[in-house]
Amino acid sequence: MKHIVIIGGGIAGIETACALTDAGHWVTVIEKNEKLGGKLNNWSYLFPDFTPTEKITGTLQEKYREKDFSILNKTEVSGILRQNGKFSIKTSGEQHLEADALVVATGYEIFDARRKEEYGYKIYDHVITSADLEQLLLPGGDLTVAAGKNPKRIAFVHCVGSRDEKTGNHYCSKVCCITGVKQAIELKKRLPEAEIYCFYMDLRMYGKHFEELYREAQEKYDIQFIRGRLSEASEKIDKSLLIKSEDTLSGRPLKMNVDLLVLLVGMEAGKGTAATAATCGIGCEESGFLKTTDSFLKSNFSEQEGIFLAGSCTAPMTINDTILHARSAAVEVDNWLKKK
Numbered sequence: 001m002k003h004i005v006i007i008g009g010g011i012a013g014i015e016t017a018c019a020l021t022d023a024g025h026w027v028t029v030i031e032k033n034e035k036l037g038g039k040l041n042n043w044s045y046l047f048p049d050f051t052p053t054e055k056i057t058g059t060l061q062e063k064y065r066e067k068d069f070s071i072l073n074k075t076e077v078s079g080i081l082r083q084n085g086k087f088s089i090k091t092s093g094e095q096h097l098e099a100d101a102l103v104v105a106t107g108y109e110i111f112d113a114r115r116k117e118e119y120g121y122k123i124y125d126h127v128i129t130s131a132d133l134e135q136l137l138l139p140g141g142d143l144t145v146a147a148g149k150n151p152k153r154i155a156f157v158h159c160v161g162s163r164d165e166k167t168g169n170h171y172c173s174k175v176c177c178i179t180g181v182k183q184a185i186e187l188k189k190r191l192p193e194a195e196i197y198c199f200y201m202d203l204r205m206y207g208k209h210f211e212e213l214y215r216e217a218q219e220k221y222d223i224q225f226i227r228g229r230l231s232e233a234s235e236k237i238d239k240s241l242l243i244k245s246e247d248t249l250s251g252r253p254l255k256m257n258v259d260l261l262v263l264l265v266g267m268e269a270g271k272g273t274a275a276t277a278a279t280c281g282i283g284c285e286e287s288g289f290l291k292t293t294d295s296f297l298k299s300n301f302s303e304q305e306g307i308f309l310a311g312s313c314t315a316p317m318t319i320n321d322t323i324l325h326a327r328s329a330a331v332e333v334d335n336w337l338k339k340k
């Protein structure tokens, strides 16, 4: 029996572990947090059909409890050595593991919106991120904390920390346009009196049912989409916000008072990815995400033989894409081990 170590216990790590266990391998998942499931644990509903996230996390938990793989939680990898065709892995808990193959599934970081200080995140009370809003939409979450009791107007800003010269993140994070549409609809359902505006550069509704949801947002929920990038937000004495933008379709500058500003933050590789890359001796793209051998036929292969990649440590991905990428990683590992 071959032993495979998976670094990261988010959905990519779990899915890869389940598939490799099914293929008859011995698998150990190393997860830095206490709980498996990664950032999905903090999400309320999933686009495009508003599936409660707990339905997916619950199914994943049931699935991995049935499988016989080891989990080292609250643990990080501190060193990796390659000896005689095997990997010798040292953990923060001073354990030593020997593995025949490694899978890196360390996921992504959410962009830190404080880097866009012109939007006032963590400066003004009524500026939150899409990740914060997910928490407020969870059962028990109190929307009035951020939006006040009867918000009249709410604005979403797209592309915060993505497609942005200032932050150096030139790529599109793929999921934030549809996240904005989903959250705007969810807010409108809960606050039917509120006007909701989305400020975008251009909308990227590339996935199954995404475009339909965008149409529904406009036609059924009367959510307004304005083409323009927000230049700044400032707080007024009553804690509402004055936002400035330009409507680039009409070519006119625009000022608006809002009671809540939601920043649609993108995905980043984060410091953890660079540290893992250094420990594993594998490369990163200019974007900071892990480098794959190619984008078509070898998207699960790193530059090091025997080290495979799964999920959003390689690029921004939806949950569906992450699960599929994880399954393909398991197939590649299994094939590689058989040939070895």
Ligand code: SF4
Pocket: 158, 159, 160, 162, 163, 171, 172, 173, 174, 175, 176, 177, 178, 202, 203, 204, 264, 266
């Ligand atoms: S998905 Fe939309 S909001 Fe996100 S970076 Fe791409 S264009 Fe911007």
